[in-house]
Every structure is written in C-alpha cells, then in structure tokens.
Amino acid sequence: MANSGKRIVVTNRQAKREFEIFETIEAGMVLQGSEVKSLRNSQAQLAEAFCRIHDGEIWLNSCHISKYDHSSPSFSHEPDRPKKLLLHKKEIYKLQAQVDQKGLTLIPLSMYFKNGKAKVELALARRKNLVDKRRQLAQREADREAQRAVSRKIKQGFTD
Known part of the structure; x- marks a missing residue:
C-alpha cells in the first residue's frame, strides 16, 4: 500500500524571493531507480533549475539529484x-x-512524493526586478511596524 498524502522532499526557496508567481501546476516526473532513491533521501537541489518546452514535451533542466550511495556504478544515473x-x-x-x-518562465517550486509517485510543482512566473524587490521589502516592513503598533495598543489597553 502506497503512502497517502504529500511528503515534500525539496523546495526552491529562492523562487518566491526572485520571481513573481502567477499560476502553479503539478507534474509527474520520469526518473530512473537510483534517482528515486536519492530523492527519497532528500538529495536534490532546485536552486538553478528551470523548465523548457521542446517538441510538445516539458523538460526539467539543471535540477541536481545526487547519485545514490548504495547503487552500483552500472545502475547509477547522471546527476544533472x-x-x-x-x-x-x-x-x-x-x-x-x-x-x-506573456514572456513568463516555468520554474520548479518543489519536489515531493504524492501517493508514492514523484511529483514536481511548477510555476508560471516572471523575474522580479530590483525595484519590485525593494517595494516588497518596504511593504513587509510597514506591515510589521503596523502589527507592532497594534500589539502595543492592545497591551496598554489591558494594563490600564
């Protein structure tokens, strides 16, 4: 019986900081046996990964899945x-x-196992420029400051 649910193996933490995400989609992956075993051990990296559409097929490029330690060299896979x-x-x-x-890019957000099958979550995204990053940082700081002010008022109201 396969595991039910979703077990996240690796996430692309850099993606949400560097890209503005519009839509996400789940896709299955064609992997070799040693790649699946390495993926189950969380030995993968998505930091530089991207997707290309070629001849009606989608390919995940620059995704590094390390070689499985316990496999023989003849059954091992190429990491990249x-x-x-x-x-x-x-x-x-x-x-x-x-x-x-629209000039969007396909990037992987995470790799996970769902019901025993390896999946990747893809996103249609556009790279943020420096102004967008600064604006987001300023907005986050303003939200934090507003939250602090509200919590200070609440604490003062309860102590009076």
Whole structure:
C-alpha cells in the first residue's frame, strides 16, 4: 500500500524571493531507480533549475539529484541530466502559449512524493526586478511596524 498524502522532499526557496508567481501546476516526473532513491533521501537541489518546452514535451533542466550511495556504478544515473515531466497535451499547449505570449518562465517550486509517485510543482512566473524587490521589502516592513503598533495598543489597553 502506497503512502497517502504529500511528503515534500525539496523546495526552491529562492523562487518566491526572485520571481513573481502567477499560476502553479503539478507534474509527474520520469526518473530512473537510483534517482528515486536519492530523492527519497532528500538529495536534490532546485536552486538553478528551470523548465523548457521542446517538441510538445516539458523538460526539467539543471535540477541536481545526487547519485545514490548504495547503487552500483552500472545502475547509477547522471546527476544533472534533464528530466521529462508528465502533463496532458492540453496543459502543455496552454503553458507554451503563456510562456510565448506573456514572456513568463516555468520554474520548479518543489519536489515531493504524492501517493508514492514523484511529483514536481511548477510555476508560471516572471523575474522580479530590483525595484519590485525593494517595494516588497518596504511593504513587509510597514506591515510589521503596523502589527507592532497594534500589539502595543492592545497591551496598554489591558494594563490600564
């Protein structure tokens, strides 16, 4: 019986800081046996990973999955090989249109196991420029300061 639920293996923490995310989609992955074992041990990196659509197929590039320690060299895999992603043709065509027309990028946000199968969460995103990053930082700081002021008022109100 396969595990039910979702077990996140690796996340792309840099993605939410560097990109403005518009839409997310789940895709399956075509992996070799040693890649699955390494992925179960959380030996993967998504920091520089990106997706390309080529000939009606989506490929995950620059995703590093380390070699499995206990496999023989003949059954081992290449750590940085492109991985084919599994989506319906309609979904691929829709993503292709949005990438071409709107100038968006497909990036992986996380890799996880769902019901025993390896999945990757993809996002249609646009890279933030420096002004957007500064604006987001200023907004976050203003929100924190407002929250502090509210909590100070609440504490003063209870002590009176």
